[in-house]
Amino acid sequence: MAADPKLSAAGTVRAGMRAVDVRPRPGLLQRWQNSRNALGWSFMLPAAVLLLLFLTYPLGLGVWLGFTDAKVGRAGQWVGLENFEFLVGDSVTLLALFNTLFYTAVASVLKFVLGLWLALMLNKRLPFQSFFRAVVLLPWIVPTALSAIAFWWIFDAQFSIISWALTRLGLIDHYIDFLGNPWNARLSTIAANTWRGIPFVAISLLAGLQTISPSYYEASAIDGATPWQQFRHITLPLLSPIIAVVMTFSVLFTFTDFQLIYVLTRGGPLNATHLMATLAFQRAIPGGALAEGAAIATMMVPFLLAAIMFSYFGLQRRAWQQGGDK
Known part of the structure; x- marks a missing residue:
């Protein structure tokens, strides 16, 4: 004779020697x-x-x-490496590559040196410290187009405030053609980019400096370490992971810069300030050669990947700071 089913506290029905789960199965949302x-x-x-x-x-x-021969208004056909073969022998493209590498290298070094110096200054106990830290961010938050127009006026051949001040001081006898001479234009654009990029580097490195314990400096001071020795053996090693990340972003931002150059010089004079990004835009949109502009932009990718990989392997070598074995 079968036993009467009994409902247990666990939500099962016992029938003879077999237990059957009668609880409702959870729905998909649950x-x-x-x-x-x-x-x-x-x-x-x-x-x-x-x-x-x-x-x-x-x-x-x-x-x-x-990899096609696309033009504005025409889809184009597959042409393989023809665009890249043409660009390798194109003097304007090679000049733009040189300008990009020179612009990125010099501006990145200047932004790092000045940004690190500014971060060290802001890390000290100064009067109105919060005010100065906020003011430092102004060049970074101002729209690029507006700052480029301001530099356009500062570097103007007839109304430059720099040339006016230098002539009044008797240091020069004629106005400087900042944007009309190729090398003057290169250095002027680098100065404008450096002014814009210093706040990002400074504030980022300042955040890293805030994480370094003061006990390291106190112990080294007891041992007789000089400020330079403290910077070299304490600040710089502990800050190096932050430096690697910040400089990677700085190099990427500088290498791909477009707005500042396009508003300030549009690549002139004589293509002296054309970067890869501005040249790609000029060939593709105003020039109508979409395939050629796309090929120039594609040529930028290996350089950007190289910068990222350099930072990655640099951080891997400092893994011991995060508790790693290396």
């Missing part, structure tokens, strides 16, 4: 809410869709166009 992986992917999905639509697709399309 399982999704209880799954950390599913919830994480759901939160990442909107950002992934935006990156796919506005970053991955344009990048892939640009690379594809670089």
Whole structure:
């Protein structure tokens, strides 16, 4: 004779020797809410869709166009490496590559040196410290187009405030043609980019300096270390991971600079300030050669990857600071 089923406290029905679970199974929404992986992917999905639509697709399309003969208004056909073979022998493209490397190298070094010096100054106990830290950010937050127009006036051949001041001081007898001479134009654009980029480097390095414990400096001072020795053996090693990250972004921003150059000089005079980004735009949009402009932009990718990999391996060598074995 079968035993009467009895409902246990665990939500099962015991019938004879077999237990049957009669609890309702959780629905799809409940399982999704209880799954950390599913919830994480759901939160990442909107950002992934935006990156796919506005970053991955344009990048892939640009690379594809670089291997075609597309023009404005015409789709174009696959031509392989013809665009790149032409650009390797194109004097303007080679000049733009030189300008880009020179512009990036000099501006990045200046921004690092001046930004580090400014960060060290702001890290000290100064009167109105908060005020100065806020003022330092002004060049960074001003729109690039507005600052470029301001520098356009500062470097103007007839109304330059710099030339006016130097002539009044008797240091020069004629106004300097900042943007009309090729090398003057290169150095002027570097000065403008450095002015804009110093705040980013300074504030980022200042944040890193704030994480260094004062006990290191106190112990080294007891041992008789000079300020230079403290900087060399304490500040610089502990700040190097921050420096690697900050300078990577600084190099990437400088290498791909477009707005400042386009507003200030539009690549002139005589293509002396054309960067890879501005030349790619000029060839593709005003010039109508979409494939050629896309090929120039594609040629920038290896240099950007090299900068990223240099920073990555540099951080790997300092893994011991984060508790690693190296």
